[in-house]
Amino acid sequence: MTERFGGYQNEIYLQGLGGTFPPCSTDATKLEESAREILEPGPFWYVAGAAGSGATARANREAFDRWRLVPRMLTGATERDLSTTVLGTPMPAPVLLAPVGVQSIVHEGAEPAAARAAASVGLPYVMSTASSTSIEDVAAASGEGPRWFQLYWPTDNDVCASILARAKAAGFTTLVVTLDTWTLAWRPNDLDHAYLPFIKGEGLGVPLSDPVFRGLLEKTPEEDAPTAILRWISMITGTDSTWDRLPFLREHWDGPIVLKGIQHPDDARRAVEAGMDGIVVSNHGGRQVDGAVASLDVLPEIVAAVGDRLEVLFDSGIRTGADIAKAIALGAKAVLVGRPWVYGLAHAGEDGVRHVLRSLLADLDLTMGLSGHRTLADLTPASLRHA
Ligand SMILES: Cc1cc2nc3c(=O)[nH]c(=O)nc-3n(C[C@H](O)[C@H](O)[C@H](O)COP(=O)(O)O)c2cc1C
Ligand SMILES: O=C(O)C(=O)c1ccccc1
Secondary structure, eight states: OOOOGGHHHHHHHHHHHHTOOOOOSSGGGGHHHHHHHHHHHHHHHHHHHSSTTTTHHHHHHHHHHHHHOOOOSSOOOOSSSSOEETTEEEEEEEEEEEEOOOGTTOOTTTHHHHHHHHHHTTOOOETTOOSSSSSHHHHHHHTTOOOOEEEESSHHHHHHHHHHHHHHHHTTOOOEEEOOTOOOOOOOHHHHOOOOOGGGGTTHHHHHTTHHHHOOOOOTTTTTTTHHHHHHHHHHHOOOOOOGGGGHHHHOSSOOOEEEEOHHHHHHHHHHHHTTSEEEEGGGGGOOOOTTTHHHHHHHHHHHHHTTTTEEEOSSSSSSSHHHHHHHHHTEEEEEEOHHHHHHHHHHHHHHHHHHHHHHHHHHHHHHTTTTBBBBBOGGGGGGEEE
């Protein structure tokens, strides 16, 4: 089905005639600034912050500036079709909501609000293991919307299997395994505010509702919250896994599996060899390795390394329609967006998330049309020049 995302432009103008204005900026690059005015420093820096000096987070943005679209004329791009299918999930545009933990710290509606917004636009919501809400409650909020599940991999196999079984039973189709955050990076902004949401016990919607995890505890989390929290933290951070542990996931998940956090072509090749279905070329929005390469800069070599042997998704730094078009032109099948919609959630809950998503898709739709690209397949390296 062809969605006319660009029509959101006229909708906004018409609403303005009636005195109604967007709930937050239509420009995702401005949302960090306005979020700073409405969030306390701890929550604000949890979202906006990055590892170390922030060099990689800045590099992620700068990398997009080194590529420019070359507009083509008279191509008949009046009607666009932005739809695609990724690992069996049809989507009206090549955009997914990146997994984001502990959303209750920016808005009381938390994950269900974001999942409802995603479903209303038809985009897949990738639920984080670090959600403040249970798997079943997020699934219910998604309704008919597509849903993927992101795994922070517990060291305890029984707990891991239980979480995967619940995600599967709740209708999550695709598993995204995050590899780059097996321990939290040096994050000065969180440290300066002594702010770790997990310690407040807010990101425990998944384990606290898990019967196997609860069975490991001597006292229930209601009786002794700190012990439960520490037990969970020690289960999902502090231990790096190795490639030989992947078959366990295959045994316990019968849908597609995607590895998130790939930045080296050799790791992408290993993902192929391990029989994975996809990868997310991502540096976690610059939140893990400060001084690391910009995610967009490694995308072309990774696409060249794996060809069509698995699906290559991309994230880290996407803020505009042009950014999405560039990532697709460089070989990504779809992109994940992180901070922008979290700021939308902070500003206006479900409406804010929907507005950020629709703005991004309208921008992409109009950018593609005006640069003469009718479908995603029209976006190729030939659509770009090095600036
Ligand atoms: C506040 C916040 C929380 C995040 N939590 C998770 C998480 O729980 N799991 C995960 O795989 N990635 C997590 N990420 C990383 C995102 O999935 C994504 O890789 C990153 O935000 C993309 O960069 P962008 O924010 O520049 O779009 C988080 C990112 C942010 C900003
Ligand atoms: O902050 C993050 O980037 C992240 O991935 C995370 C991990 C655990 C809890 C909350 C967020």
